[in-house]
Amino acid sequence: MTRIPTAPLLLGLAGLIPFVWGAISTMRPDLAGPVAGGLGARFVGPYVQLFYGSVILSFMSGVLWGFAAKAEGRPAATGYVLSVIPALWAFFMTGGGPVTAATNLIFGFLGLLALDWHFWRLGMAPSWWMSLRIGLTAIVVLCLLPVAF
Template identity: 35%
Template sequence: MTMSERDDTHHEAPMPTAAAWLGYGGLLPFAGGAAGVWLTAGFAQSAIGAALLCYGGAILSFLGGIHWGWGAQAGADRVGARLVWSVVPSLWAAFAMTLGLLTGPRVGYAALVAGLLLWRVLEVAACPPGPVAPWYPRLRRHLTFGAASCLALAAVASPA
């Protein structure tokens, strides 16, 4: 059963309060960063933009850590595939942050948006299923699109 099938089958699965608070609360720095990029200029905009770029990279890396944890479990199936997949988001995040710092935040934000969306597609389509709680795919979908939207908005407001 793939992650998307689990998402469809357990559409109404109750989400633990801690997962909801921590997950959706993790969108606050994205929203605050995007607002800060829109509402400031000069050094303040650059500083907020760099912080948003770093936070986005950290979150993308975290997504790979989830798969590392699944692969590191005793008796996990397809351990090698899980561990290989798990490093992709960290490598992409490092690339996106470096690109953003060297060429400008707009390019970095765009690379992070692409990484978040691509990882979501790959996670649903190609990654081996893990020990996923029924509510997890729905939360991941919401958080991915929330984070990607905020980064896209910051990219629009950033200097070229």
């Protein structure tokens, strides 16, 4: 694994903001009030995490699709099939209330990490990819835990 380039690192860290804010506003509802009053309840607590988590899993399907496009033949076909799993997981598994949705998002992000590793191991992802993805996934999972439990 090599050093993560600055732009992907900063964008990845910025992408954690809704997860971190969701965890904070779940554990400290008194902080959520002003934001909920100004922007709406969708932007605090579990709501921001669950909606944004679904968006990010879908986004990551597109990233994996791009990795699959670097291959040819059977590896490309397998990569394309695998790449749609995170989006389908988000679509089918984030209903049923916040606890179930958060739990399923945790499993979705852990599954995505396994897919990241697969694409990285085959040389379809950049050499620094797992250095970035392991840290981001760990923070996302930690942030979703207060909603799941």
